[in-house]
Amino acid sequence: MADLIRLRDDEAVDHPAVTVDSFLEQPDANAVRIEPGDDARALLPHLAQIALVEINFPVFGDGRGYSAARILREAGYVGELRAVGDVLIDQLAPMRRCGFDAFEPDRPLDPVAVDAVLARFPAAYQPAADGAAPIWALRHG
Amino acid sequence: MYIYDEFDQAMVDARVAEFRDQVDRRLAGKLSEDQFKPLRLMNGLYLQLHAYMLRVAVPYGTLNSAQMRLLGDIADKYDRGYGHFTTRQNIQYNWIRLEDAPDILADLARVGMHAIQTSGNCIRNTTSDHFAGAAADEVVDPRPYAELIRQWSSFHPEFSYLPRKFKMAVIASQRDRAAMRLHDIGIRLVRNSAGELGGEFYVGGGMGRTPMIAPLIRDFVPIDQFITYAEACLRVYNRHGRRDNKYKARIKILVHELGAEEYARQVEEEFAHLLTLGIEPPARELERIAAQFAPPPFASGLPDTIDRSDPAFALWAARNLQPHKAPGYTALTISLKPTGGIPGDASADQIRLMADLAERYSFDELRVTHAQNIVLPHVRKADLPALWRELVDAGLGSPNLDLAGDIIACPGLDYCSLANARSIPVAQQIGERLAGKEQDIGELKLKISGCINACGHHHAGHIGILGVDKKGVENYQLLLGGSEAEDVSLGKITGPGFDEAGVVDAVEKVTDLYLARREDGERFLDTYRRIGVEPFKEVLYG
Ligand code: SF4
Numbered sequence: 181m182a183d184l185i186r187l188r189d190d191e192a193v194d195h196p197a198v199t200v201d202s203f204l205e206q207p208d209a210n211a212v213r214i215e216p217g218d219d220a221r222a223l224l225p226h227l228a229q230i231a232l233v234e235i236n237f238p239v240f241g242d243g244r245g246y247s248a249a250r251i252l253r254e255a256g257y258v259g260e261l262r263a264v265g266d267v268l269i270d271q272l273a274p275m276r277r278c279g280f281d282a283f284e285p286d287r288p289l290d291p292v293a294v295d296a297v298l299a300r301f302p303a304a305y306q307p308a309a310d311g312a313a314p315i316w317a318l319r320h321g
Numbered sequence: 322m323y324i325y326d327e328f329d330q331a332m333v334d335a336r337v338a339e340f341r342d343q344v345d346r347r348l349a350g351k352l353s354e355d356q357f358k359p360l361r362l363m364n365g366l367y368l369q370l371h372a373y374m375l376r377v378a379v380p381y382g383t384l385n386s387a388q389m390r391l392l393g394d395i396a397d398k399y400d401r402g403y404g405h406f407t408t409r410q411n412i413q414y415n416w417i418r419l420e421d422a423p424d425i426l427a428d429l430a431r432v433g434m435h436a437i438q439t440s441g442n443c444i445r446n447t448t449s450d451h452f453a454g455a456a457a458d459e460v461v462d463p464r465p466y467a468e469l470i471r472q473w474s475s476f477h478p479e480f481s482y483l484p485r486k487f488k489m490a491v492i493a494s495q496r497d498r499a500a501m502r503l504h505d506i507g508i509r510l511v512r513n514s515a516g517e518l519g520g521e522f523y524v525g526g527g528m529g530r531t532p533m534i535a536p537l538i539r540d541f542v543p544i545d546q547f548i549t550y551a552e553a554c555l556r557v558y559n560r561h562g563r564r565d566n567k568y569k570a571r572i573k574i575l576v577h578e579l580g581a582e583e584y585a586r587q588v589e590e591e592f593a594h595l596l597t598l599g600i601e602p603p604a605r606e607l608e609r610i611a612a613q614f615a616p617p618p619f620a621s622g623l624p625d626t627i628d629r630s631d632p633a634f635a636l637w638a639a640r641n642l643q644p645h646k647a648p649g650y651t652a653l654t655i656s657l658k659p660t661g662g663i664p665g666d667a668s669a670d671q672i673r674l675m676a677d678l679a680e681r682y683s684f685d686e687l688r689v690t691h692a693q694n695i696v697l698p699h700v701r702k703a704d705l706p707a708l709w710r711e712l713v714d715a716g717l718g719s720p721n722l723d724l725a726g727d728i729i730a731c732p733g734l735d736y737c738s739l740a741n742a743r744s745i746p747v748a749q750q751i752g753e754r755l756a757g758k759e760q761d762i763g764e765l766k767l768k769i770s771g772c773i774n775a776c777g778h779h780h781a782g783h784i785g786i787l788g789v790d791k792k793g794v795e796n797y798q799l800l801l802g803g804s805e806a807e808d809v810s811l812g813k814i815t816g817p818g819f820d821e822a823g824v825v826d827a828v829e830k831v832t833d834l835y836l837a838r839r840e841d842g843e844r845f846l847d848t849y850r851r852i853g854v855e856p857f858k859e860v861l862y863g
Contacts, residue, residue: 216564241359241442243482247560250479254598270343270360277478300339302331305472307600308479315328315472316606 185283185294187276188260193232213264220248227257235280237265246278253279253309272297279309322385322686323468323613325433332475333430336437340364341423348420363443363481365436366422370738373417376439377429381449381467381491382410382689386680388432389687393672399425404672406657406665408729408778409488410448410689411439415736437475442483444474444555448490450498451690454614455652455698457644460510461518463493465611466547469602473548480555484562485570487555488527491520500691500805502526502535503781505572506554511541518544524554524584525576528775532811533573536581538588546592549601553592557584616647617684617699623649627702634709636760637720642705643696651702655695655712656719656727660756661749664730665693674715682708692729694722725759725767725832726752729778733771733788734795740771742788742795743821750825755832762832764844766804781805783846784831785812786824797824801831801857802849813854816862830860 186192197213198206200222211232214220223230233252235245249261262282263275269289276298283289307314325333340360347357361367365376377392384392392412396404399421400414407413417425429435439446447467454462470489474480480487490499493510501507507523519541526535542550561579563569576584625648629635643652655675657665667675675695679687682704688696700708712718721727728751731737733744748769755762768782772789779785785800796818803812819827832845834857839848849857 241482242564243442243480243484244560244564246479246482247556254594268356271482274476274478274481296342297339301335301476303328304478305332305475306477307598314602315332316602319326319328319609320603320605 183285183288185289187281193260197232197234214245214248216242216244220251223252224255227255230257231259232262233257233259234262234264237263237267240266240268240271246274249278249280250309269293269297273300277304277308277310322383323610333435336435337423337426337430340426344419344423359441362441363438364426365439367440369415369736372415373419373422374413374415374736375417375422375425375436376411376413377434377436378439378446379411379689380471381447381453381464382451383464384687384689385685386676388434389676389679390673391428391432393669393676395425395428396669396672402669403666406667406689406693406695408691408693408776409446410691411446412689442485443481444477444487444489447471447474448499448691450492450494451688451696452498452643452652452698454616455645456494457646458494458496460493460512462614463491463510465607465614466510467491468610469548469607470551480559483559484564487572495807497807500778500781502809503528503805504535506551507535513541520544520547522550522554525573527571527573528778528780529571530568530773531573532775532780533577534809534811536576538581538585545604546596546601549595550592552600553588553595556591557587619647619650623701624703625649627705631706634706637709637718638705640720640724641722649702651700652696652698653700654690654722655697655717656721657694658721658727658752659716659719660726660752663745664728664748671715671717678708678711692727721759723764723766725755725762725765728752728767728769730769731771731777737771739774740788741790742771742797744769744771744777744788747786747797747821747824751828754825754829758832762836762845765832778805780811782812784828789818791818795821797821799824799827801854802846804846815854815858827861831857834860
């Protein structure tokens with residue numbers, strides 16, 4: 181787990197995540213892994229017991245995981261949301277905005293560069309899942 | 322016209338800094354071309370046949386003089402003295418060096434411009450009616466709503482890696498001057514019977530290899546929910562649009578495969594959910610934006626007549642003017658289609674001159690049209706003769722708006738790495754061939770694409786030309802009967818293709834047939850629709 185970047189303070193789940201299908205069959209698991217074609221909404225009835233959701237990006241250009249992440253956060257999921265796979269440095273900021281709070285990239289990232297990209301944009305135009313007030317809210321107080 | 326506040330400026334400045342860093346990493350070899358590609362594309366930078374091409378966003382086609390002047394200066398400083406206005410109301414430069422790109426973006430940021438999301442699989446620059454704010458027939462100026470979309474869609478974190486690119490257009494009149502229904506989302510602002518403003522949403526139109534006219538998905542989205550509704554449309558697409566095949570990845574395929582009704586049902590479900598999240602910008606934000614698009618201080622009591630005693634001027638004035646909502650004013654179109662020229666190209670000097678003219682004659686405003694021309698939207702009729710003389714002196718006086726010479730053509734094989742055939746030389750030859758007859762022919766929308774990607778909108782041309790590769794030789798298919806306007810339709814291929822000289826002859830033959838067969842007041846398209854394709858096939862292949 182050397183290359184795991186976590187933006188939260190709790191203990192990381194230390195056992196492997198199961199697929200959405202196996203999770204739905206054995207709902208005592210607390211770590212699930214979502215693939216791009218999975219329906220994140222299938223997890224909604226079980227969110228309270230889940231501590232870790234991994235969302236896999238087999239290729240960085242497949243953006244379905246961004247919607248999956250937001251859908252979970254919109255439904256009140258507060259556990260860890262980890263982007264895994266082809267996660268590149270320039271995707272971290274939008275991922276963060278969609279509610280990801282952990283990253284486990286296939287290729288290690290330079291921690292200094294990670295801090296820089298996460299701090300790059302001063303604000304955001306639209307509300308998402310990171311709780312940031314959108315620019316229209318800042319404008320109108 | 323929208324002017325950046327400190328928030329907008331900070332966002333664009335941050336983007337410039339980010340891109341400078343990305344270019345530095347690329348030049349230092351820390352990013353592979355594969356990794357760099359999506360990043361440069363999100364900043365409008367393409368690798369073309371000979372050099373990088375930079376596409377600069379002109380949101381909903383609106384510019385002020387300072388911005389236009391800078392576009393001319395960029396052409397001089399970083400390109401070969403030209404800019405190319407595009408069918409998406411943007412401008413591209415074809416000879417850019419990678420190392421210069423961050424400096425160009427920094428120059429642009431200083432006048433409130435950027436190249437954000439002018440390419441890549443994200444929400445592109447939103448287009449609109451180029452006569453917005455001037456047109457006599459609009460319900461409301463559509464640009465504040467387009468600006469609201471610009472802000473909402475800029476750096477949208479969920480929609481940065483869509484299955485494919487995504488294009489939106491907003492109009493506000495029954496006349497469609499923006500090819501609204503050939504967009505991924507086309508919105509027409511309307512008033513309902515209670516007088517409230519809202520939007521008709523058309524989703525799933527587009528050109529490319531599978532052209533489709535967008536079906537109506539919802540006939541009235543209240544104006545205070547329309548960003549939320551758009552977000553629902555996009556989320557359904559991002560989750561369910563096809564990603565297995567690049568050529569089936571546009572939203573039109575999803576809407577087509579699901580059926581418009583089922584797609585609309587899924588959007589409604591998502592919409593109901595999103596409405597609970599409070600993501601819609603408040604009315605006072607829309608009011609803040611709308612205030613910046615307040616009409617300029619038009620003078621009253623101006624003469625509403627035009628002195629047409631000079632026949633050359635009268636010819637131009639008969640073609641290139643548009644009725645204006647303010648008496649005594651007109652919206653004029655500067656044709657960037659001189660006979661034999663490159664459609665949409667303007668020299669640095671011409672760009673700067675147009676900026677000056679806008680400053681002196683049009684309340685500091687210009688528009689780029691999707692037909693690759695420039696509009697001065699608010700000109701006093703009394704100023705027209707003097708203004709026209711300046712245009713003529715600069716080679717900008719072509720009296721051919723919407724005529725045969727006003728051809729839309731993509732860059733084609735002269736620049737584009739995807740092309741099968743050249744577009745520009747064909748446009749030039751057709752323009753020259755028909756120059757003597759174009760006034761007689763009247764309105765004729767001629768559109769040329771150098772490959773099936775259809776950047777030249779050939780499906781939507783009254784006459785469309787598609788360049789294909791036939792065993793290593795450039796070949797051109799002819800399409801007839803398309804329209805991008807409110808009478809939208811897709812053109813049909815007439816039959817076997819032609820070589821370069823042959824397609825120029827073919828266009829002349831079909832226009833000659835039209836001249837012989839037209840009835841009173843009929844445009845080429847009307848005659849085609851009345852008599853059908855057979856007589857045209859007869860003259861082409863008979
Ligand atoms: S239509 Fe084809 S040739 Fe023309 S610009 Fe588009 S991709 Fe290039």
